[in-house]
Amino acid sequence: MDAEANLPIKTLNTRHTCSACYKQFNKKEHLVEHMKISYHSPHQPICGVCQKHCKSYESLREHLAGPLAKANCSKVFSHLGCNLCLKIFDSSDSLSKHRGICCLSAPGSLVPKMLLSGQSHADISSSIDEGAQAVAIDCEMVGGGSDGSVDLCARVCLVDEDENVVFNTYIQPQNPVTNYRYELTGITEALLSDAMPLKEAHNQILGILYRGESVRRQLLGGTKARLLVGHDLKHDLDCLRMSYPHHLLRDTAKYRPLMKTNLVSHSLKYLVKTYLG
Ligand SMILES: [Zn+2]
Ligand SMILES: [Zn+2]
Ligand SMILES: [Zn+2]
Structure with missing residues (x-):
């Protein structure tokens, strides 16, 4: 019997985290199973240009507009991307139409x-x-x-x-x-x-x-x-x-x-x- 294969030491403290809902699992199989049956698939926000999956809106924002952004994606984003929801549109027309409904304005101070x-x-x-x-x-x-x-x-x-x-x-x-x-x-x-x-x-x-x-x-x-x-x-x-x-x-x-x-x-x-x- 292969004793080594059964040693749980390595996985004991490494929990497997679903990148969409942050649920944790002790066993990788359970995470895989969760990802199969959960309705939140596809899991993460996705870059509208290169289809890369990102682990959060933050990392997608980095990917599109951060200092180390992917050049092509950031170029497209700067012309056709909504800087709030990070969606990419196929024309500047549909982008400006979208901006009307996506727009959030932040007042100077919110402390009453x-x-x-x-x-x-x-x-x-x-x-x-x-x-x-x-x-x-x-x-x-x-x-x-x-x-x-x-x-x-x-x-x-x-x-x-x-x-x-x-x-x-x-x-x-x-x-x-x-x-x-x-x-x-x-x-x-x-x-x-x-x-x-x-x-x-x-x-x-x-x-x-x-x-x-x-x-x-x-x-x-x-x-x-x-x-x-x-x-x-x-x-x-x-x-x-x-x-x-x-x-x-x-x-x-x-x-x-x-x-x-x-x-x-x-x-x-x-x-x-x-x-x-
Ligand atoms: Zn999940
Ligand atoms: Zn991209
Ligand atoms: Zn938007």
């Missing part, structure tokens, strides 16, 4: 001024510009459950396109708080003692989002409702126990050009640093 000045928690909802088409949401979570790992929404903030805070309030968590995560959230028991009930926060948030239009009206093709922008919106909405029509959600964790690979998102921290400086 009112948050910096330590706004009192009783202050909420200044008025929102009626013309605003989109609002961004962020929730602050404290911990519930025996180990404090369950996310409970304790603060929510909405910002309009001009960075005005249009809604900002603490919220009474629905379950007992076992960890305030103070270092991260700055939230204390005292701050939540007279906080807004979740239901009232819902009503106010939905009032801003639907712009006074009824949910029914919206479902029947209303046009007044605003876009809701956020990072990993499903999580925020779940914690708020709120739902909002899918076609009105814009999620920076799900938007392909901002993702790490076809399946894995970047962290919000990373996105802000990279795209907003």
